[in-house]
Amino acid sequence: MEQIRLSGIVKSYGKIEVVKNLDLTIAPGEFLTILGPSGCGKTTTLRMIAGLEEPDQGVIELGDRVVFSRNDGVVLPPEVRGLGLIFQSYALWPHMTVAKNITLALKEQRLSKSEIEARLKTALELVQLEDFAKRYPSELSGGQQQRVAVARLIALRPSILLMDEPLSNLDAKLRTEMRVGLKRLHRDLEATTVYVTHDQIEALTLSDRIIIMNEGVIMQEGTPFDIYHHPANLFVAEFIGDPKINLFTGAIKAGKLDCGDLTLPLADEFADRGGEMIVAARPEKIAVSYKAKRGWQQVAVEIVQPTGADTIIQVKVGDTHLTLLQSGFITLDEGAPLWIDFDLSALNFFDPKTTKNLRPAS
Amino acid sequence: MVSTPDAGGKPNPWSGRNIAYQAYRLKNKPELIIGVMCLAFLAFVVLVPLFQILRDAFTFQSYDLSYNPEGEVGAFTLFHFDRVFFQPISKALFVKPLINSLSMGVAVTTIGIIVGSGLAWLMVRTNVYFKEVFGAMLVFPYMMPSWVMALAWLSLFRNDRIGGSEGVMTSVFGVQAPNWIAYGFVPIVITLSLHYYAYAYLLISGALATVDSELEEAGATAGMGKWKRIRVITMPLLLPALGSAVVLTFIRILGTFGTPALLGLPVRFFTFSTQIYASINARNQGDAYVLALVLIILAITFIWINSRIIGVRKSYVTMTGKGFRKKESDLGKMRWPATIFVILFLCLTVVMPLTLLLWESMTLIPGDYSWNNLSGYFWYGSGNVDLAYGEPGVIHNKGILGALGNSIKLGFLAALFNGALGLLVGYAVVRGRGGKLSKALEGIAFAPYIFPSIALGAIYIGMFSSSIGPIPALYGTFTILVLITVIKNLPFTSRTGIAAMLQIHQSLEETARVQGIGWFRRMLRIIIPLSMSGLVAGMLLTFITAMRELSLIILLLSPGNMVLTGVIFGYQEQDMAQHSAAVTLMLVLIIITISVIVKVMARGAGTGRLNTT
Numbered sequence: 001m002e003q004i005r006l007s008g009i010v011k012s013y014g015k016i017e018v019v020k021n022l023d024l025t026i027a028p029g030e031f032l033t034i035l036g037p038s039g040c041g042k043t044t045t046l047r048m049i050a051g052l053e054e055p056d057q058g059v060i061e062l063g064d065r066v067v068f069s070r071n072d073g074v075v076l077p078p079e080v081r082g083l084g085l086i087f088q089s090y091a092l093w094p095h096m097t098v099a100k101n102i103t104l105a106l107k108e109q110r111l112s113k114s115e116i117e118a119r120l121k122t123a124l125e126l127v128q129l130e131d132f133a134k135r136y137p138s139e140l141s142g143g144q145q146q147r148v149a150v151a152r153l154i155a156l157r158p159s160i161l162l163m164d165e166p167l168s169n170l171d172a173k174l175r176t177e178m179r180v181g182l183k184r185l186h187r188d189l190e191a192t193t194v195y196v197t198h199d200q201i202e203a204l205t206l207s208d209r210i211i212i213m214n215e216g217v218i219m220q221e222g223t224p225f226d227i228y229h230h231p232a233n234l235f236v237a238e239f240i241g242d243p244k245i246n247l248f249t250g251a252i253k254a255g256k257l258d259c260g261d262l263t264l265p266l267a268d269e270f271a272d273r274g275g276e277m278i279v280a281a282r283p284e285k286i287a288v289s290y291k292a293k294r295g296w297q298q299v300a301v302e303i304v305q306p307t308g309a310d311t312i313i314q315v316k317v318g319d320t321h322l323t324l325l326q327s328g329f330i331t332l333d334e335g336a337p338l339w340i341d342f343d344l345s346a347l348n349f350f351d352p353k354t355t356k357n358l359r360p361a362s
Numbered sequence: 363m364v365s366t367p368d369a370g371g372k373p374n375p376w377s378g379r380n381i382a383y384q385a386y387r388l389k390n391k392p393e394l395i396i397g398v399m400c401l402a403f404l405a406f407v408v409l410v411p412l413f414q415i416l417r418d419a420f421t422f423q424s425y426d427l428s429y430n431p432e433g434e435v436g437a438f439t440l441f442h443f444d445r446v447f448f449q450p451i452s453k454a455l456f457v458k459p460l461i462n463s464l465s466m467g468v469a470v471t472t473i474g475i476i477v478g479s480g481l482a483w484l485m486v487r488t489n490v491y492f493k494e495v496f497g498a499m500l501v502f503p504y505m506m507p508s509w510v511m512a513l514a515w516l517s518l519f520r521n522d523r524i525g526g527s528e529g530v531m532t533s534v535f536g537v538q539a540p541n542w543i544a545y546g547f548v549p550i551v552i553t554l555s556l557h558y559y560a561y562a563y564l565l566i567s568g569a570l571a572t573v574d575s576e577l578e579e580a581g582a583t584a585g586m587g588k589w590k591r592i593r594v595i596t597m598p599l600l601l602p603a604l605g606s607a608v609v610l611t612f613i614r615i616l617g618t619f620g621t622p623a624l625l626g627l628p629v630r631f632f633t634f635s636t637q638i639y640a641s642i643n644a645r646n647q648g649d650a651y652v653l654a655l656v657l658i659i660l661a662i663t664f665i666w667i668n669s670r671i672i673g674v675r676k677s678y679v680t681m682t683g684k685g686f687r688k689k690e691s692d693l694g695k696m697r698w699p700a701t702i703f704v705i706l707f708l709c710l711t712v713v714m715p716l717t718l719l720l721w722e723s724m725t726l727i728p729g730d731y732s733w734n735n736l737s738g739y740f741w742y743g744s745g746n747v748d749l750a751y752g753e754p755g756v757i758h759n760k761g762i763l764g765a766l767g768n769s770i771k772l773g774f775l776a777a778l779f780n781g782a783l784g785l786l787v788g789y790a791v792v793r794g795r796g797g798k799l800s801k802a803l804e805g806i807a808f809a810p811y812i813f814p815s816i817a818l819g820a821i822y823i824g825m826f827s828s829s830i831g832p833i834p835a836l837y838g839t840f841t842i843l844v845l846i847t848v849i850k851n852l853p854f855t856s857r858t859g860i861a862a863m864l865q866i867h868q869s870l871e872e873t874a875r876v877q878g879i880g881w882f883r884r885m886l887r888i889i890i891p892l893s894m895s896g897l898v899a900g901m902l903l904t905f906i907t908a909m910r911e912l913s914l915i916i917l918l919l920s921p922g923n924m925v926l927t928g929v930i931f932g933y934q935e936q937d938m939a940q941h942s943a944a945v946t947l948m949l950v951l952i953i954i955t956i957s958v959i960v961k962v963m964a965r966g967a968g969t970g971r972l973n974t975t
Contacts, residue, residue, distance in 0.1 A: 052872050054387065073383030077390040078875040085876040091869035095891045104887065105877035156877060 001028035002063035002159045002192055004049060009058035011044055011216075018044050020216040022058070026194060031186050033195045035203040036213035037239070042196045045213075046162050049194060050085050051078035062160060084158035084191070088165040090149040092137040098124075099133040102152045123151040126188065127181070143174045150185055161191040167202060179205060200240050204228065212236050222361065230361035234350050237280045237357075243312050243323045246281045249352065261318030262297055267344050270358070277358065278350040283312070283325035285346040289339040296339035301332045315340070392881045397790030397799045400783070404806045407849050411821040412658075418824055419443070419651040426648055442648035455649060459637040460656075466550055466622070466633060467615045473555040474611055475604070478562025481707070484700060486570045489690045491701040500704075502712045504560040505953050507910040507927060509620030511553035513946055514715035516624065517722040517939065519544040523628060527729030527939060530718070534731060545629040554621050556711045558614065562607045569603030609668045613661045617814025619913035620927075624934060635816040635913060642820060642917055651824065654817035661812045716947065723944035740940040751936075756944050762929055768840065769909055769926040769949070776847040776908040777901040780855040783848060784900055785893060788859025789885075793868075807856035810849050815913035822846050823917050838920040846915060847908045858900035862893035895964065902960045909953050 004026040011019040019041040026032045034042040047053040049060060051067065054075060060068040062083070067076040092101050102123055106116045124130050127147035137145055146166065153161065166182065167175045183206055186193045197203055203210050204224045212219045212227065212235075220232035231237035237245050250259035252274055257264040259279065270277070289296060299315040299322065306312075311330040315322050315338055324340065332338075349358040388394055419442055422433040426441060433439060446456045484490050485497060503511075519539040520529035531539050542548055573596060581591040597604075619635040626636060634657050641650035693700050726737035726749070738755075739746075745754035756762050787807050794800035810818065822845075826836035836842040866889065874884045890897075912927040919928040926949045933942035 050872075050876055051390075052875070054390075070383070071379070073379040073381075073386065075383065075386040075390055078872070079878050079880060081876070082878065083876060085873065087869040087873060089867060089869050091867070091873035093870060093874075093888055093892075105874070105879055108877070108879050108883060152877075162876075 001190055003028050003061075004160060004192055004194065005059075005061040006045075006049070007059045009045070009048065009055045009060070011041070011048060011053065011055050018216050019048075019055070022216075022218065024211065024218070026192055028192055029190055031183075031193045031195065031206060031208045032211065033197060033203040033207040033209070034211045034213055035197060035200060035239075036219075038198060039215075040213040041216040042198075042213050043164055046164055046194060046196045049160075050083060050162055051076060051081050081160075082158060083160040083162060084153040084156055084189075085162045086149050086153065086164065086166040088168055090137075090145050090166075090169075092145055092148055092152075094137050097134050097136055098129065098140070098148050098151075101137070101148060102155050105152075105156055119155040119157075123155040126154055127151045142170055143178060146170065146178055147181065150181060154185065154189065157189065159189075159191055161186065161189060161193040163193065163195045165197050165199075166195075168197070168199070175202075182206065200242065204240075212239065214239075226361045230357065230359070231280070231348060232357050232360060234278065234280075234355040237348060237350070241282060243283050243325060246279075246283065246286070246322050248279050248320055249276055250279050251276050259320070261320040264342055264347075265344065267349075270349070276352050278352050280348040280350060281322075281342060282346070283323045285343060286322070286324050287341040287343065288313075288324055288326055289341075291339070292337075293339050293341070296341045299338050299340055301334055301336045301338060303334070304330065304332050306330060313338070393790045393793035394799065396786050397794055397803055400787050400790055401799065401803050401806065404803070404809075404852075407845065408806055408809045411818075411825040414825050415651045415654060415821045419648060419655060423648050425645050442652045446649055446652045454632075455637065455641075456653070456656075459632045459634045459653070462547070462626075462631060463616055463633040463635075466547065466554070467612050469551045470554045470558055470615050471608055471612045473551070474558040475562045475608060477555065477559040477707075478607070479566045479604070481559070481563050481704070482567035482570055484704065486567050487691060488693050488700065489697060490693065490704060491697065492704075496704050496708070499708050499712055500563055501560055502954070503557050504564065505906050505910070505957060506557070506950050507620060507912060507930075507946070508554065508557045508618055509624055509912065510719070510946055510950065511556050511711070511715050512549070512621040512624040513722075513930075513934070513942060514718040515549050515553050516544075516934075517718045517943065519549070520939075527937070529729075530721070530731050533729055541629060545625050546631045550621055550625045550631075553625065554615060554618070557621075558611050559711075561611050561614070565603050565607040565610070566600065569600050573599050605668045605671065609664050612664055613812075613814060616657055616660060617816050617818075617913055619816050619916055620931065623931070635814070638816050638820055639916065642823065647820075647824060650820050654814075654820045657814045657817045658812060661814055665812060716950065719943040719947050723940050723947060725940060728939055740944045751938075753938065753941060756941075756948060761924070762926075762941075762945055765924045765926045765929045766948070766952075768924060770952070772840070772843055772847065772925055773905040773908040775844045776851065777905040779844065779848045780851050780904040781897050781901040783852065784855030784859030785862075785890070785897060786859075787852075787856040788861075788863040788893070789889065791856070791860050792863040804856070804860070808853045811853040813850075815850065815911075816917070818846060818850060819914050819917040837918070838922050840923045842918055843915050843923055843925065846918065847904070847911065850911075850914050851904045851907055855900045855904060858896055859893070862896035863889075865896070866892045898960065898964050902957055905960075906953055906957055909949065 004024075006022055006024040009019055009022040009024075010017065018039075022041075022045065024045075034045060036042045044053055048055050048068070049062075055068060055070065057070045058068070059066060059070075059072075062081060065076070066072065066074050067081055068074060093104070096104065099120060102120050103116050106119060111119075120133070121130075124133060127150050129144060129147055129151065132140065132144065132148075137148065140148065146169075149166070163182065167178055170178060179202060182195075186206075195202070195206060204227075207224055209221065210224055210227050211221045214235055220227060220236045222230075222232075227236065228240055231240060231245075234247070238247070248259050248262070250257040250262075250264060252258075252266060252270065255266055255271070257266050257277065257279070264279065287296075292298070297317065299317040301313060302316050302321070303314040304311060305314075306329045308329065309327065311326050311328060313324040313326060313330070313332065315324060322340070324338075350356065351358055420438055420440070421436050422430060422439050422441065424435050426439075427433055427435070430439070430441060433441070446452055481500060485493060485500070490496070516529060518530050520527065521532065521538045521541065521544045522528055523541060523544065529539070529544075531537060577599070578591050578595055581595045586594060617635060619639060622631070622633040622636050623639065625631075626633060632640070634653055638650045638653050638657075641647070641653065721731060723740050724736050724738060725731055726735050726739055737743075739749065740755045742757050743749070743755035744758045745752050753759065787803060791800045791804050791807075794803075813821070822842060823837060826833075826842055829835045836845070870888060870892070871884055874888055879887070910927065912931060915925070916928065916931065919925065926945055930942045930945050930949070933939075933945065
């Protein structure tokens with residue numbers, strides 16, 4: 001287990017700055033996910049840790065080794081950084097059998113034959129591919145190929161694991177299954193892990209901590225719980241959550257929040273504020289009633305999408321459209337009335353100018 | 363301890379730390395080191411000679427002093443340019459060869475492109491019979507030296523013009539072929555066309571195979587007739603390939619030496635290539651260099667015109683990888699006639715010349731093609747003073763066997779170095795994509811393309827006739843043959859290398875890097891095995907090209923580094939037709955045998971499971 005530390009990392013391609021002054025510390029054994037839309041600098045960051053890209057400025061430390069320091073003139077090549085990396089494409093060597101793929105690097109380290117054999121056997125057992133040692137990658141399914149890539153890392157036993165969207169080439173069903181496999185790999189190797197993805201489900205389910213990046217800057221870092229419940233700014237609020245969070249603007253008027261078609265009570269903490277706020281409500285945090293209730297607001301059903309365990313309900317009040325999420329398989333007629341209510345403690349409020357959360361995580 | 367950036371944010375570039383840092387960086391980027399090394403080497407072997415030829419064209423050579431007694435060797439002069447372009451001798455030295463070369467180029471290219479594209483269409487788009495066999499045989503002329511046809515032509519039509527023996531026509535029918543049929547423009551155009559159609563055929567059939575028939579069918583549903591479809595859809599899509607076929611063929615013809623020498627020199631029909639050869643032989647390098655420069659400028663002009671006309675459209679992507687269909691149109695009643703046409707064509711270009719050469723090689727008394735005169739003497743005779751100056755037959759002839767060894771060695775070494783260089787250039791270009799070094803390297807690797815073969819040979823004589831720094835004078839050595847062959851084939855092999863490297867996804871190497879596998883082992887275990895199938899094809903082509911090459915090396919040959927093509931040319935110059943026929947036949951058989959063996963082996967190696975995408 002090793003700590004990873006990045007300080008003051010800057011990286012540009014030509015005139016485009018893809019990573020801007022990044023500071024990041026990853027604790028030993030931690031599973032950290034860098035999440036962001038494509039082009040946000042997450043893969044570049046990962047490749048800089050691996051040594052496949054060179055930062056323009058800054059320092060990278062792995063454990064107590066400085067592997068990159070622009071000002072001290074240190075650049076250690078990837079070959080000696082001793083980490084494990086899984087690519088999106090798995091990068092299995094197509095001209096080698098599964099066994100050769102796993103043992104090539106071990107032979108390079110001049111391990112004894114019996115040691116190599118033992119590691120190969122354990123690795124294949126862990127990913128349940130014992131019978132596939134003699135196969136070539138093209139003779140395996142996508143999921144099996146991914147397991148070979150995992151086995152290759154298990155055999156190498158790196159203390160740092162880097163994963164670059166390792167699940168995005170798999171279909172939805174297999175993805176859920178392989179997620180469990182990756183979590184187990186992290187646990188078995190006890191390795192400090194950096195996981196890069198644009199898929200929020202992977203980030204929320206796997207991580208100890210999530211970094212959300214956009215345009216080369218960290219937008220928020222925190223536990224999956226905090227990121228989901230207390231987004232630091234509008235970008236994170238909109239990026240995380242499926243179905244998307246409901247956003248609407250309200251003006252503070254006479255101790256109430258006037259949102260046009262809806263009116264919300266004003267939380268005490270904002271009593272002294274004037275002007276406008278952006279209200280963010282997660283679809284599942286809006287209470288729903290099929291019968292009229294006192295003080296609840298009436299809305300009309302637009303579209304109903306049952307997904308099995310849950311149902312997404314699109315509703316309308318005046319010109320405001322809202323998304324609701326209810327558990328269970330629900331069918332409703334278009335135009336049917338519903339009554340909704342907001343739990344003030346579950347809402348987030350954003351400053352329209354700075355886009356920052358007015359109720360940051362404590 | 364980590365120091366803070368200084369005031370400007372950027373460290374002093376000349377501080378010890380920064381230099382150490384840059385050295386570290388370089389060490390981590392093998393593609394940079396390789397790229398710089400390749401660039402330096404290529405600049406030396408491609409650009410330096412070009413500057414030398416320019417320098418020599420503008421300065422006095424020792425030979426010129428007889429005309430210019432007051433001149434000094436190495437002093438600046440426009441003497442050569444004056445001589446070649448403005449003096450009365452210009453007509454013989456420049457104007458006539460220019461007209462001859464251009465008209466020959468235009469005629470051969472036109473015929474070659476028409477024949478080649480017609481055959482390509484028949485083979486790719488129709489249901490003509492025996493496609494497999496035809497496909498293999500149509501490229502045979504490509505494997506043979508371009509002047510095999512000229513030798514066969516001479517066997518058929520040689521007349522009493524140059525003395526010595528006469529050809530089959532005189533012997534069998536008792537008629538002397540008129541000069542215009544035996545020598546000069548007409549036979550040169552015919553024989554060259556029957557060789558160079560193969561270039562057009564290969565390029566166009568390749569392009570035609572990538573045009574989706576659905577595109578044409580879409581035209582049909584839009585109500586276009588068959589000819590309109592070809593004109594509006596197929597032709598524009600083929601234009602880039604057609605354009606490069608035209609330019610490639612034309613430049614090759616400008617630089618070709620063998621055929622114009624064999625069929626043109628007896629009637630003093632000079633082209634640029636034979637004029638350069640004559641000037642060099644007369645020790646008049648200055649003239650030869652000026653002519654070579656003109657040839658290079660002509661070649662560049664044609665490449666430029668081609669890229670101006672067609673360049674913009676090169677980006678047509680007709681390959682989609684899916685939904686791709688090739689539909690063969692039914693020839694109907696014309697199916698058999700078309701097949702017979704191809705058979706006749708193959709008889710003319712492959713069977714007939716080889717048969718004529720075999721016949722020629724087996725006539726004991728030259729010029730007598732009757733049964734009684736048939737003999738295997740020139741194949742296995744041990745030497746007889748009354749016949750061909752006592753020169754022994756092929757299998758007892760030390761000169762021939764030595765040249766055979768040299769030819770094979772040349773082909774083998776050129777293929778090996780070309781493969782290695784193509785791999786390294788491809789690696790440096792693809793890994794450094796987007797960088798200036800990558801661009802410069804790709805450009806310079808393409809540069810030999812603009813040197814017509816004979817011009818490159820002329821340049822190399824000038825460059826390596828004396829020692830340069832630690833490199834000894836290479837003129838007359840075997841090394842210079844290997845060097846020039848490797849350089850001339852570089853545009854092709856570097857392309858093969860780049861294509862092979864582009865197919866290997868970067869992550870395959872990066873994974874190995876991260877796992878701690880060093881550069882050399884990565885090349886050995888991953889890059890080379892994965893690019894092997896492409897490289898082998900490229901190397902085989904270099905081998906064939908090197909074995910059959912004459913134009914490129916004719917100026918560099920000497921008794922010490924003689925190869926088969928040079929031997930053949932020598933015999934022909936001495937009017938020893940049987941020997942040259944026998945050796946030519948041997949050369950062609952060896953080339954075909956080796957390429958068949960390599961192809962079978964490559965297939966046997968089972969590259970089928972390689973799926974690098």
